[in-house]
Amino acid sequence: MLSTVRDLGAAVRRARREAGFSxxxxxxxxxxxxxxxxxxxxxxxxxxxxxxxxxxxxxxGLAVDLVAAPAPDAKDDDPFAGLFEDGP
Structure with a gap:
């Protein structure tokens, strides 16, 4: 859970290191x-x-939680898939 800018920075640093990026x-x-x-x-x-x-x-009383983004082709997991597409 992220509640400060410092928390976000630390989360970004962890994610960067885990991804192997300098x-x-x-x-x-x-x-x-x-x-x-x-x-x-x-x-x-x-x-x-x-x-x-x-x-x-x-x-x-809210906070930000970072989660991995779904793959671009993960339409099956997208609850909004098809909502904005033209009809049949």
């Missing part, structure tokens, strides 16, 4: 600088707006 490799892949990613992982720097979002969620 900070530079992930930064390149995400289109951000390594310095930005480093600050983000530390829960510092460009987190003001995210911090406000997390504060609002916390005030509501």
């Amino acid at each position: 900070q530079q490799a992930l930064a390149d892949r995400a289109g951000v600088s390594r310095q930005w990613l480093s600050r983000m992982e530390a829960g510092k720097g460009p987190s003001a707006e995210l911090g406000k979002v997390l504060d609002v969620l916390a005030a509501l």
